[in-house]
Amino acid sequence: MRDVAVVGAGMVPFGERFDQGMKELLPVTLANALASVDKGMERSEIQAAWFGQLQTSDGHPAGVLADSCGLLDIPVTRIENQCATGNDAVRNATLAIASGAIDVALVIGADKTRETPSVSTFWDWMGLARDRGWDYPLGLIAPANFALHVARYMHEYDVRPEHLAMVAVKNHHNAVTNPIAHLRMEVTVEQVLAAPRVVGPFGVLDCTPQSDGAAALLLASAEVADRYTDHPVWVRGVGLGLDRVMHAHKADMTTFPATTKAAKAAYSMAGIGPSDIDVAEVHDCFSGVELMDYEDLGFCERGDAKKLIESGATKIGGSLPVNPSGGLKAKGHPPGATGVAQCVELFEQLRGEACNQLDSPRWGLAHNIGGPTAVSAVTILEAPRG
Amino acid sequence: MRDVAVVGAGMVPFGERFDQGMKELLPVTLANALASVDKGMERSEIQAAWFGQLQTSDGHPAGVLADSCGLLDIPVTRIENQCATGNDAVRNATLAIASGAIDVALVIGADKTRETPSVSTFWDWMGLARDRGWDYPLGLIAPANFALHVARYMHEYDVRPEHLAMVAVKNHHNAVTNPIAHLRMEVTVEQVLAAPRVVGPFGVLDCTPQSDGAAALLLASAEVADRYTDHPVWVRGVGLGLDRVMHAHKADMTTFPATTKAAKAAYSMAGIGPSDIDVAEVHDCFSGVELMDYEDLGFCERGDAKKLIESGATKIGGSLPVNPSGGLKAKGHPPGATGVAQCVELFEQLRGEACNQLDSPRWGLAHNIGGPTAVSAVTILEAPRG
Structure with a gap:
């Protein structure tokens, strides 16, 4: 190649x-x-x-x-x-x-x-993203189907609503200084926890905008x-992973196998591992999903994402900044554009030209998880040489 | 490569x-x-x-x-x-x-x-295929937008309704002996001409089934x-060509530039020309479109397609059989499957295993033209060696 x-x-x-x-x-x-x-x-x-x-x-x-x-x-x-x-x-x-x-x-x-x-087109879009015979009639459109995962994940690993809110606070903060972001406003943990409920465990400030x-x-x-x-x-790794479409067929709701497959393929092609990554733009369509992404991408052990967000490691200035652009959560989420925009942010970060510039990152990772939590794509980029 | x-x-x-x-x-x-x-x-x-x-x-x-x-x-x-x-x-x-x-x-x-x-989904599909602001409200869904082209083509080159009917007769005849075809029935020129009108110049027997x-x-x-x-x-050539989306922007209604671009790319990659092709599966979504395809693919000069269909050259047994499978017209047209199915037919023809087997073809060409006559794809396959 x-x-x-x-x-x-x-x-x-x-x-x-x-x-x-x-x-x-x-x-x-x-x-x-x-x-x-x-x-x-x-x-x-x-x-x-x-x-x-x-x-x-x-x-x-x-x-x-x-x-x-x-x-x-x-x-x-x-x-x-x-x-x-x-x-x-x-x-x-x-x-x-x-x-x-x-x-x-x-x-x-x-x-x-x-x-x-x-209006019918909108609902057709929603139907397009999930099993039309079973999950869609049950109401498992995007917030609800991710909520099933995150609720179970929180239960299994004693993750608190405050941990989800910390993701929203971090990513909103990053977006304030990103001129192309959709939601350029700070939020506090208290605001996120008090926001109107969309579907448990998500309040409206846990959700990406459309x-x-x-x-x-x-x-x-x-x-x-x-x-x-x-x-x-340099484009060093590209990976795509799939998973079962119906939620009744998901063997373990606390992980996204599509992500682990896509990441494995991309790391393998790049010849690196998760510990090499210096900056990541990950799919935080809902706050708790970013925590699950940390684990599925290998940034920490299973169940340890709450420690990672608590530690501040994924903030700008931390050891592994995640979503310095503001992420889907605050930069915004036009789905077809999202993965490309992640790579735009990484391109600028790896060349030292980003609005929220990090300290000389070498390896960047972009990640999407989508549809009925059934497909993930990961791209790994490397900074210019020398 | x-x-x-x-x-x-x-x-x-x-x-x-x-x-x-x-x-x-x-x-x-x-x-x-x-x-x-x-x-x-x-x-x-x-x-x-x-x-x-x-x-x-x-x-x-x-x-x-x-x-x-x-x-x-x-x-x-x-x-x-x-x-x-x-x-x-x-x-x-x-x-x-x-x-x-x-x-x-x-x-x-x-x-x-x-x-x-x-029903709304169906109309969304129709809207998806053409300019939503101008052409779609004018009613330029598939039969009508191709009809605009074919009507002008017939006018410019003195092509008669009988020429269109000859395409339908040929392709229906081929489908009779194809066990996977949708419409396995002979039709006559008289039947095609007398069929209920869909949109001039197309009667229902000029149209592919859904x-x-x-x-x-x-x-x-x-x-x-x-x-x-x-x-x-062997896959020897793959080409894709685009054209303007709105019919008001088409410079010449009597040709599909998307096809000529796709064909040029595929021929160039394969290192051959139109005269090398031994069998073709082309996009005959409406009878007259097959005639325009002959010209856009270089099988004859502009305006000479009527002579080609009159000559019988594109029948099974002719010098350049076109749509031996029955084509979209009679084999049927599930759009996502159509181009792949053309290559399935060519695979069997080039290996000597087709239901309507030709005499040892070496080069096969598959062709689609679609959407608002704005995209074409051409694949060129070569028979096994020796």
């Missing part, structure tokens, strides 16, 4: 983007990514694109991307893999460049969750990367 | 498959593909899967595939690219194997167009192909 680098990255502010439709968000995001390329890149140099979009609100996704971005002469594939869509798009583009078929690819992720063509937004990466083969930058970030 | 082979292929009968849901169709299709492997293959040997599905009627597609087929330990990516979904899934799997990351992959395509969760079905390919790197068969079919 050929080595693959990230040579550019860009995004647009996440939030309620009623000001722009998909056909405006996509070209602005691409322009931002192109503008980030140190030595410049013309859009005519892009040879193929992968478009991660979960919720299709504006017609044929690949066509809309090609048409609105002036990319009508290259292949565009839409990837959909629930909330793992973004990092799975990174994975597919990486493999295509590694094959030698192309040298330069665009990965772009976008969704407009605040703009649905109809966001509109887009994010893009420009990938290049090692052979041509130096045309674009002297500071390429 | 490493060479990639097709070492197995299988499908299920297309039609109104109310007898089986997606979770039954997928494992049966996989079992048929595995059973076709000459020297045998265990499902545990499959290292990754690409799942082409356009219309999601039963929850998270990648998860449903992994769960129902016992493929929970490998990555599964869903590809969606409108009616080019199947051949784009073949393209992504081919690139992944070519990269060296994996040696054995499953490509499976499936849709259940006859089973929609709700089908349920699934099809699968097992791909392997050249390095391991001989573990599975002594008669691998």
Whole structure:
């Protein structure tokens, strides 16, 4: 396999983007990514694109991307893999460049969750994400199905609501200084605990917002990367893991096997382990999910996530900062964009250019867990050499 | 790039498959593909899967595939690219194997167009395929948007309704002897011309049926192909082309630029040209579209498709048989499955095992054109050597 680098990255502010439709968000995001390329890149140099979009609100996704971005002469594939869509798009583009078929690819992720063509469309999106015959009629849409896991996890490991709240407090704090974040406000443990309930154990401040937004990466083969930058970030590992769809079939609610499989694949490909990771952007769609992610990604032993969050290790300045961007919780969560945006944050962190810059991280990890907790994608990036 | 082979292929009968849901169709299709492997293959040997599905009627597609087929330990990516979904899934799997990351992959395509969760879901599917702000409200769903093209094409090149009918007659005839075809009945030119109108110039016998079905390919790197068969079919070219989404932006209604771009890419990769093709499965979603395909794929000059169909060259036994399987027109059209099923037919033709076997074809071409006539995928396969 050929080595693959990230040579550019860009995004647009996440939030309620009623000001722009998909056909405006996509070209602005691409322009931002192109503008980030140190030595410049013309859009005519892009040879193929992968478009991660979960919720299709504006017609044929690949066509809309090609048409609105002036990319009508290259292949565009839409990837959909629930909330793992973004990092799975990174994975597919990486493999295509590694094959030698192309040298330069665009990965772009976008969704407009605040703009649905109809109420029925919204419920179709919810149905799309889970077993339609059993779990969906039971009401196991996203908050409820993650709540089943986190409630059991809290029971088994004596995790307190305060531990969940500490995740929300940390990630909201990080988002305050991130200009593209959706929810740029501090919250306190007391506020999180007192917030209106969504579904136990989650109050509204434990939940990610529904966001509109887009994010893009420009990938290049090692052979041509130096045309674009002297500071390429390297894609070292890509992993994707699946799990059973129906909640009645989950053998252990306190872990996400999809994550452990995706992480194992990505670590193996990168030739590193969890202890090598210097910064991670993980899927904190609900506060308690970040704690489970710590364990599934190998950042601590099973049941020890509460100690990790208590210790402050995952804050900016700690030994393993997690979600320095603010995470899904506070940066926001347009599902197709989320995984790509995680990699945008890591690209900037690994080059020393992030808004909440860490101290010279070398290895970054991006992680999604999605759908009926049935799919996870992990991407591992390495800082420029020397 | 490493060479990639097709070492197995299988499908299920297309039609109104109310007898089986997606979770039954997928494992049966996989079992048929595995059973076709000459020297045998265990499902545990499959290292990754690409799942082409356009219309999601039963929850998270990648998860449903992994769960129902016992493929929970490998990555599964869903590809969606409108009616080019199947051949784009073949393209992504081919690139992944070519990269060296994996040696054995499953490509499976499936849709259940006859089973929609709700009426609103059906119209959301229709909206998904075209510009939602302009073309969709104008009624440019599939029959109408293709009708705009074919009507103009007929006007410019003096193509008669009888020429369209000849396509339907040919493809229905081929389907009669194909046990997995949806519409196994002969039709006559008179019947096609007299059939109830759908939208001019199409009567109901000019239109593909809406089908349920699934099809699968097992791909392997050249390095391991001989573990599975002594008669691998080679994937020599994969191409994907896009075009503008809105019909108001189409510069010339008498051609599909998406097809010409996809074909150019696939021919170039294969190192051959249109005159080398011995058998083709092309996208005849509406009879007249097959005529336009002849020209866009380079099988004849612009405006000469009527001569080609008149000559009988594209019949079984002619110089360039097109849609020996019966095509979308009569074999049926579950969109996610269609492109994969075309490759299943070519796999069998190129190995001398097809139900409507041709005389030793060497080069086969599969072609889709879809969405708002904005995306096309072309796959070129070569017969086993010697």
